[in-house]
Every structure is written in C-alpha cells, then in structure tokens.
Amino acid sequence: MNQDELKQRVAAEALRYVVKDAPVGVGSGSTVNFFIDALAALKHAIPGAVAASEASAARLRQHGIPVLELNDVDELPVYVDGADEITEHLAMIKGGGGALTREKIIAAVAKRFVCIADASKLVPVLGRFPLPVEVIPMARSYVGRELRKLGGQPALRTGFRTDNGNLILDCSGMSLLDPVKTESELNQIAGVVTNGIFARRPADVLLLGEKTGVRTLGGAKLR
Numbered sequence: 001m002n003q004d005e006l007k008q009r010v011a012a013e014a015l016r017y018v019v020k021d022a023p024v025g026v027g028s029g030s031t032v033n034f035f036i037d038a039l040a041a042l043k044h045a046i047p048g049a050v051a052a053s054e055a056s057a058a059r060l061r062q063h064g065i066p067v068l069e070l071n072d073v074d075e076l077p078v079y080v081d082g083a084d085e086i087t088e089h090l091a092m093i094k095g096g097g098g099a100l101t102r103e104k105i106i107a108a109v110a111k112r113f114v115c116i117a118d119a120s121k122l123v124p125v126l127g128r129f130p131l132p133v134e135v136i137p138m139a140r141s142y143v144g145r146e147l148r149k150l151g152g153q154p155a156l157r158t159g160f161r162t163d164n165g166n167l168i169l170d171c172s173g174m175s176l177l178d179p180v181k182t183e184s185e186l187n188q189i190a191g192v193v194t195n196g197i198f199a200r201r202p203a204d205v206l207l208l209g210e211k212t213g214v215r216t217l218g219g220a221k222l223r
Contacts, residue, residue: 013168027080028051029099031118075111078110080115086117092126115206123208126179133147136193142190
C-alpha cells in the first residue's frame with residue numbers, strides 16, 4: 001500500500017466525524033485533498049465547509065460543496081486537517097503548504113480537531129520538519145535575527161506569499177521539547193503572525209494510516 005492509498009484510507013475514515021446538518025472545517029494539503037474528494041459524497045448532508053486555504057476552497061467548489069465564511073458560522077463541530085509532523089500527544093507542526101494562520105484560527109474555533117496523516121508523520125519529538133513562521137513582510141529580517149537568538153536557522157521561503165499576503169520563514173534547528181512554551185514565545189516576537197506549532201490547541205483525534213489499517217490515537221471528546 002503506497003502513501004496515497006494510506007492518505008485515502010484515513011480521509012475516508014474521517015467522514016465518520018462529520019456532523020450532519022452542520023458545517024465542517026477543512027484544512028489544506030495533499031491528505032486533505034483526499035478528504036475533500038470523499039466529502040463530496042456527503043455534500044447534501046451538510047450546509048457547506050469552511051476552508052483554510054484558497055486552494056482547498058477551489059477544490060470544494062469543484063465538488064459542488066458550498067464554501068462558507070468563518071465569520072458567518074456560529075459553531076463548527078469538527079475540523080479535519082493534516083500535519084507535517086505529529087506526536088503521540090497530538091501536538092503538531094503544520095504550515096508546509098503555507099496555510100498555518102488560517103488553519104490555526106479554524107482549529108481554535110472547532111469543537112473537535114481531527115488530524116489525518118500517514119504513519120510517516122508520527123514522530124517522538126517535534127522539530128525534524130523545519131518550523132514555518134508566518135511573518136509580516138517588513139519584519140522579515142528582524143524576526144530572522146530573533147529566531148537565530150533562539151537557536152533557529154531561518155530560511156525565507158522564496159517566491160511564496162501566504163493567502164494573507166505574508167512571508168514564511170522556515171526555521172530549522174529549533175529545540176521543541178516544550179512545544180507549548182515555544183509556540184507562545186515565538187508568537188510574542190513583533191512581526192510574527194503565527195508559527196506552525198499546534199500545541200496549545202492540539203488535535204483531539206489522530207487517524208493514522210498504517211499498512212495494517214487506520215489507527216486512532218486520542219479520544220473523541222468535545223471541547
């Protein structure tokens with residue numbers, strides 16, 4: 001079973017968490033694309049979806065799924081998204097596709113965050129994947145210097161702008177043994193919009209695609 005087949009399997013499993021007659025939050029990335037494709041089978045059972053990226057919004061529309069503005073949604077029972085890295089404690093690094101800010105906002109609103117990933121994304125400690133940091137353009141150099149003071153090695157993601165019009169610094173070499181603390185510290189740097197550590201609001205459930213099937217980590221409790 002190849003990686004795409006594993007992604008398809010967890011995407012299909014995530015449909016069990018979609019709440020009938022309620023909007024669903026949808027993240028971004030290759031695994032989420034499979035979820036959007038699977039969600040098309042339920043499009044008549046939901047009013048629509050809140051998308052974390054313009055690319056996801058376009059894919060939803062292609063399937064005839066209405067795209068809703070988060071400001072127009074009173075409640076969001078579930079948010080489904082992938083991860084670049086995730087631990088067994090369900091803290092993540094996200095932002096490889098550059099949608100980290102919108103992803104973090106939707107995750108904060110959602111009552112339940114379901115992460116879908118293949119087994120290669122499960123790590124004992126975060127930090128092997130370079131940490132994305134979204135930065136206001138005028139603060140790029142300043143934030144880079146501050147990240148170096150914290151032991152990081154930031155690199156500008158060249159030729160890229162987020163859907164918010166900002167830049168991404170991909171930071172290698174950070175010690176993420178206390179991801180909750182580091183997430184908060186980085187967000188205090190002037191000019192940082194947000195960073196790709198999702199530890200203060202981790203996933204509630206991880207659906208992990210393995211060769212033997214889908215393994216579920218975490219519970220299904222509501223916030």
